[in-house]
Structures are given as C-alpha cells and as structure tokens.
Amino acid sequence: MSSGAHSNSRGMESTSLGRPTRWTDGSMERLVAKRYAAERRFKFFGLAAVTLSVSFLTFLLITMVWKGAGGFTRTDIQLNIDFPRSDLMLDPAALTGPESAEAIGAAGLDTVIEQAAVAQFGAGGGELFGGASTRMLGERLIEDPELLQRRVALWLPASSKADVAAKGDGDPILENMLAKIEHRRRFNPTFLTSSDATDSSVVGIWGALKGTFLTILVTMALAFPIGVLSALYLEEFAPRNRWTDLIEVSINNLAAVPSIIFGLLGLAVFLNFMDLPRSAPLVGGLTLALMTMPVIVIAGRNAIKSVPPSIRDAALGVGASKMQVVFHHVLPLALPGILTGTIIGMARALGETAPLLMIGMRAFIATPPGSIAEPATVLPVQIFLWSDEVDRGFVEKTSAAIIVLLIFMLLMNGLAIYLRNRFEQRW
C-alpha cells in the first residue's frame, strides 16, 4: 500500500513538472553545492558571533584585573621615628589596659608621623603618610609598647596620594620624591577586612560584602520557598481557569518590571508604611525577593512542566495521593531546573543596584552590619559610590571591588552547575 502511494506521488510529480527528475546532469550538484555553501556561511557567522562576545568578555576581564590588581596592594615607606625625642605624651602602661585604643586615639600619633616624615624626607614629607599609617602605628604600639623607649625604623603604609603616585598615576612632585625614597609594594589585608571610609588608603569591602551576604540570605529565605511552592501550586494543583491565567500573565509581567520600580515599591511599603529600618539588609532583601520571586516561579514552572507525565501516572497508579506524587516524584526531578533558575535569579539580585538606592542603601556606612536590621551597603552600591569619588585612589579600589563581585558571582554560578549535576537524574 505504501509503495502504491509512493509511485502514485512520483507519477503526479513527473506529470506536473513535465519531465522526470534528473539526479546526475549537474544541476543537482550545483544545488547541493549551494546548500553546503549556506551551511559554511552559517557556521562562519556563528563562530564570528561567539568570537566577538568572547573577546569583549576577555577585554573586560583583562582591563578589570589590570586596573583592579593594584587595589589589593598598598605602598609601604620606611619611616624612622625617634619616640623618646618626639612630642608624644603616651604612658606605656595605658597601652596594656582596655582603654588602649582611646589612649592611642588621643595621643596624636598623626603629628608624630608628620614630624618624623618632615624630618626624614623634607618639607613635602607630611604628604606621604595618611590615616592608614596612623592606624598601623597604633596597632604596632599596642603590640609592643617597648617601641616607645627607642628610635625605630618602621614600614608604614603610604597615604592614598603617595600610593597613587607610587603606582605611576599621581602628582609629579610626589612621584619625584618617591623615586628617591625606598618603598615597597605589599598585599593590603585592610582592603578585605575594613569598611567604607573617606580615605582611600583605609577603605575595605568587608562591610559591603557582609551586607551583600545578609541581603542575599534574606532574599533567598523568602524568594526560594515562596517561589517554588507557588510554582508547584500553579503547575500541579491549581485549576486551569481565567483566574490562573490572569495570575500567570501577572507573574510574567512582574519578571519584566524594571528593578527601580521594585525599589520604589520597597520604599513605599517597607519603609514608609511598615516602618522597617532604613538602609537595612532586611529591607534590601525583601525588595530583592519581590524582584526575584517571579523569576523563580517561571523557572520552577518550566522545570516542573518538563517532568514526564508518565512518572506522575506511575505514582498515581500505585495509589499515591496528589501530594505524594508532587513531593516524592515531581519535585525531586524538577529540582535541578528549579535550582538553576533560582541561582540565576539570585545572581541577578546580587548585581542589582537601583532598587537598593531607593531604600537608602547608598548611605556612607563605615562599620560592617551586625545583623539584618542594621544599616549596611552592598557590593554593587559600594562600587557605584566609589566610582563617583574624586580621590584618585578610589579608581583602583573600584576595580578591585568589581573583581570581588565577579568572584562572588562566579562562585554562585559554579554552585548552580554543581547542584544541577549533583541532583540530575535520568529517566
């Protein structure tokens, strides 16, 4: 029967064309050659597109690392301080007690450093040292009060101006001065352990990093369970009617709403109406959770939809209840997809700046937050703030903060891939 149909259609073809198809007279070869050419062209364009995007990415990464690497280092200059001959009025006994920090703060170490610097390097010497050196000298004195009895040579971190000059991008006078002075480059642990400051030589990202971490934690704790349960309900339990259609359309729309609008919503609802603390990771997390939830619902529904119906039939067939089908079979199989979607949503929330500006997380906050209700800032906002600073020292700090943010995101995406592979099951 099939052969009959075949010969019949062949017959119709040859009558409609008026001649039988010739496979060997060269016209077919030309047609095939054209097809291959189209294929090669397509491959070439594809490769070109990939190359272009990879080169953009490489350019971004290389410039970032190039500029940002300096942000993780500082310049140290050796300074001779003759404590017994200085004006310093500091009782070594006060350094061992609990009030040591206050004693150091009141002692006027900055004047001591300035005088020593002027004595050693000449008139402009005071420019070489800033807040970071005062802080370090204080720490050294608490560590070893014996220093006060002696004349010592200490490696102290340079001021932000001198640091920029030492890296070849600053004031020519300072650069000349530094060329004659012995100085060294060291890794700057302060950058990873301290918070925002006005002096770029003492700033760090720990405060912003901790704020980010707390904010993401709040977002995750809210958006993940609510999003996944909504997806499960909508996909497995909800009846299909006009209301669920409306909900679906609304969720899809929410996922496309600009983030600044979520920020305004957070400002109106969480700050003005609910009176939650301003600039707190709690409010930031709530706002970002609103933004992330639709993404999780959409990803979750797609993952749940892709679980084969035969698995549901199998479980129903042995007498599992709807709830057991969903929680024993559908959810575990959909989990890799849900997790991937969730982490992509989280990564987006992690890089979000605009809504957090609206709820006050752009404030200058010099201490890391102790809890989710204390004022904090987050990495992207910190980057935004530093990029706006006049002090040249902040340029490389900005790049360094971007590197930290990128590493954070890379870790999260790596986690997404790991979890997906870990939970992936074949059926």
Added chain:
Amino acid sequence: MIDTIVPTPLDVAETVDSTPAGEPKMTARDVRVSYGDKEALKGVDIDIHNDKVTAFIGPSGCGKSTFLRCLNRMNDTIPAARVTGTIELDGENINSPRMDVVHLRARVGMVFQKPNPFPKSIYENVAYGPRIHGLAQGKAELDEIVEKSLRRAGLWDEAKDRLEDSGTALSGGQQQRLCIARAIAVDPEVILMDEPCSALDPIATAKIEELIHALRGRYAIAIVTHNMQQAARVSQCTAFFHLGEMVEYGKTSEIFTNPREQRTQDYITGRYG
C-alpha cells in the same frame, strides 16, 4: 524461550477474596466518557472476572484505553474528561464520593504502555507502593514484599544482585516487568494493563505474556492490546471496541472463531485496523 520464567506457586490462601463465587470482580454499565464535546465512549457494559484475563481489542482511537483508565479513575487527571455510568468494584460504585480514589488505585493497579519505572533504585521502585500504604512493619517485612513481588514478576533472578541499581538502567522488557512488580507489590485485586507489550521486542513480549498466565487466578486482569494474536493467546474474555462503542463482548474463543457481529469479523480478519 518462554520457559525462562518459572511461575512462582501462588499462595492463594494469603488473600481474603471478597468477591462471592461466580460474581464478576468489576462491572461496568453504560459507561460514557466525553472530552469536551467529543464523546469518546458511547455506553460500555463489561464484566471483569476474578479468574479470567479480559482483553480489550480494537483499532486505534476506539476508546479501549479510555475505558481501561475509567476502571481506576485515572481519567480524573484529565480535567476535560467527563465519565458517566456506573462502574462497580465488588458491588461498590467506584465513582461515589465514599470511594477514596487513593484506596481504589491501590486495589486496582495499573501497568502502562511505555515502561515507566521511577528514576530510583529497583528496590525503591517496588517498595514505594507498600511504603506509602504502610503495608510493611519494618525493613525485614518490606524486603520480603519486594522479593516476593519481584519473584512473581519473574524479575528476581535478574535483579537480586542489583537491587540498588537504577530501575531505568534495565532493558525495556525488564523495566516493564519491574512496573508489574511495582503494581503487585501493593497486593491489588485487579491489574489493568494498557498495551503493556507495544514498546517491547518479541522475546520480552513473550515473557510478559507468560507472566500474565502466571498471575491469572490471583488477580483479575484486564489488558488492552493492539495485537489480536496476543489477545487470543492470553485472554479468556475479549471485548471488541470500535469508534467508541463496544461492539461485542464474549469468550475469546467465540469472538475469534465465531463472532456475532460483522464488524468484529472484519476486524479480526484484517479488513481494517
């Protein structure tokens, strides 16, 4: 080839058969199913007996699978499907509000067209039903149920050393026997099979057919099949469906040798299908 499966002696005394002697296990009267405006089944009357295999045959789209899915209310999962008429299990209406659907599906098990083991270990596949119904007290009892079910499904010898392997790693025929083991692990009274061999090769098919022979008597079995030879081989009663109607229902031997209806005659002699 077929004698590779050694049917386990059936310990009939274990189950209390609630059906009075001679009464059918399940009865269907004037069952109609419609999907929206489309009527898929137009009044079906069938009895399914305890000690018999009942086969449903007919061309594609004739409603035989739809009817089978009515028997354990799997059509409930299709929102557009509407089922009317009465289906009784031991005299109890399965569509009445007093009948719990979870309970019904435990009593009326199902094997599907495409083997659909859970993506879990072989052991977990079989143990899942007994576990959710609380049929076993403790691990030892569960182990026993798993072993007995796999033995009855003729899979024990092949699977006993790899119970922790994934069920999806088995061959197609083994997967289908695993699904049968999973169905009988909850000790149902009726087993529904929806074209259980259509995705299998002839050797695996022969094994499943042998298994159906071995299970007959312990469970009432209803099987949907495309394959008329298969219906003739495994069943004692046959129902012929055509375009949503049940054309003829009777003893398999009579349907195949001396059908009352012309349409049945045409189908089994290969005039259409």
